[in-house]
Amino acid sequence: MSIAPSLHTLGTSIVMLDTQNQVVYLNQSAEQLLGFSGRQAMSENFFDLIRGDLDAKLISQFSHQQQTAFLEEMELKTATGIVTANVMLSNYEEDGIEYLVMELQTSEHHAHIRKDMELQQQSRVSNHLIRNLAHEIKNPLGGIKGAAQLMERKLPSEYSNKYTQIIIQEADRLSSLVGRLLLPAEPEAQSQINPHQIIDKAVDVLMLQQSHKIQIVKDYDPSLPEINVSAGQIQQALMNLIKNAMEATDEHGEVRLRTRILHQQTIGKLQHRQVIRIDVIDDGDGIPDNIKRDIFFPTISGKNSSGLGLSIAQSLAQRHGGIIEVENLPGHTCFSLYLPVVNEND
Numbered sequence: 001m002s003i004a005p006s007l008h009t010l011g012t013s014i015v016m017l018d019t020q021n022q023v024v025y026l027n028q029s030a031e032q033l034l035g036f037s038g039r040q041a042m043s044e045n046f047f048d049l050i051r052g053d054l055d056a057k058l059i060s061q062f063s064h065q066q067q068t069a070f071l072e073e074m075e076l077k078t079a080t081g082i083v084t085a086n087v088m089l090s091n092y093e094e095d096g097i098e099y100l101v102m103e104l105q106t107s108e109h110h111a112h113i114r115k116d117m118e119l120q121q122q123s124r125v126s127n128h129l130i131r132n133l134a135h136e137i138k139n140p141l142g143g144i145k146g147a148a149q150l151m152e153r154k155l156p157s158e159y160s161n162k163y164t165q166i167i168i169q170e171a172d173r174l175s176s177l178v179g180r181l182l183l184p185a186e187p188e189a190q191s192q193i194n195p196h197q198i199i200d201k202a203v204d205v206l207m208l209q210q211s212h213k214i215q216i217v218k219d220y221d222p223s224l225p226e227i228n229v230s231a232g233q234i235q236q237a238l239m240n241l242i243k244n245a246m247e248a249t250d251e252h253g254e255v256r257l258r259t260r261i262l263h264q265q266t267i268g269k270l271q272h273r274q275v276i277r278i279d280v281i282d283d284g285d286g287i288p289d290n291i292k293r294d295i296f297f298p299t300i301s302g303k304n305s306s307g308l309g310l311s312i313a314q315s316l317a318q319r320h321g322g323i324i325e326v327e328n329l330p331g332h333t334c335f336s337l338y339l340p341v342v343n344e345n346d
Contacts (some may be wrong), residue, residue: 013085013104016092021046021056024099029271030108032264033104035079042106051077054087059100074102117268139179145171192226193236194340195276199257202238207244214246219258224276229320234339237316240309241280241324241335248284248333256281267323267338274341277321279334289327295326313337 007014013030023046026038034041034050041049047056069089070224076083084222088103107251148167155164203216245255247265258279287295298313317324322339 002296008050010271012269015046015102015104017046017059017102019098019100019101021059027271028273029156029266030104030273033078033083033085034076049079052082059089067149086092113227137174141175141178144335145175181232186221190228190230192228193231194226195224196220198231198235199227199238199259199278202235202242203257206239206242210246214249214251215254217254219256221259221261224259225274226262227276227339227341229339233316234320237324237337238278238280240251240313241337242308245280245284245333245335248282250284254283262338265338266319267340270321270340272340272342276339276341278337278339279296280337281332281334283331285335286330286333287326292328296324310335 007025007027009322010029012287013033014025014027015023015030015034016025017279020045023038023041024043026034026036026041031037036049036313047054047059054071054076058071064315069091071087073084074087075086085104090101090103092099092101123126145168148164148171152161152164152296199218205218207213226271242255242257249255256279258281260277260279262275262277263273265272267275296310314324317337320339322337324338327336
């Protein structure tokens with residue numbers, strides 16, 4: 001039986017049974033949920049491996065139906081404990097042989113996927129918005145700067161130069177902002193690098209810009225593997241997150257940087273064997289309730305800043321198959337950057 005490679009890394013748990021209820025396929029997510037590997041389960045009766053609401057008698061009621069069946073909140077006793085999952089049943093035929101396909105999804109897992117999908121959709125919308133806005137700004141900027149330079153030559157006086165220089169400087173500042181908005185459509189050249197090197201470089205750059213010394217506490221996992229990324233783009237994403245954390249705390253506050261390795265982690269609809277997580281934690285007042293939902297949308301900011309940093313950081317993370325999530329409590333705001341060790345999209 002041929003199995004599409006995309007099923008292996010799908011975040012949803014997929015189990016395929018033959019007409020005798022013997023296991024013919026489990027994807028990675030199902031192995032993790034049920035507590036046994038595909039090799040261990042192969043040719044075993046599925047209902048000898050698990051107990052609970054989902055049994056052979058119930059399955060037989062749907063096995064010959066053409067339409068998809070949906071069973072809500074089924075309690076399953078697995079090798080790792082009791083889980084509650086929604087189960088979708090459908091039939092599949094290949095080379096004249098019929099199979100039953102079960103898609104299992106826990107409510108917690110479903111909520112996690114939905115949250116990631118919402119973040120990804122929000123990022124796509126914001127990217128489209130800011131790129132269109134940047135293009136609209138870029139063209140008049142050249143004309144404004146050119147006109148100011150022409151005025152400076154035609155009206156050579158100390159009085160006029162003062163104001164033309166202001167125009168030119170502000171045009172250059174806006175041009176620089178537009179350049180930041182018009183990020184390359186794809187990641188730059190990628191290479192293997194230790195994530196801690198990227199974090200340390202981002203911290204070094206930001207600390208040089210600080211007028212007061214916020215305490216940076218590093219909690220690094222030394223077992224982190226190298227990742228294949230555009231170091232410059234991930235550094236920019238981290239600088240935006242760390243700068244945001246620094247602005248959220250006072251001059252005597254603390255920003256904590258924590259790294260961890262996660263196994264069988266879902267990002268969006270894809271499950272990855274290994275994912276690194278980089279947490280940027282501040283002890284500020286937290287994110288105001290009125291902007292919490294749209295925190296990654298451009299112009300959403302609790303400070304007197306452009307509000308673009310988090311949106312750009314999210315975009316850069318997603319270009320590498322990753323995502324940024326946020327946990328918000330008073331005195332504890334944590335932005336977590338998730339990056340797959342191997343990008344399944346590559």
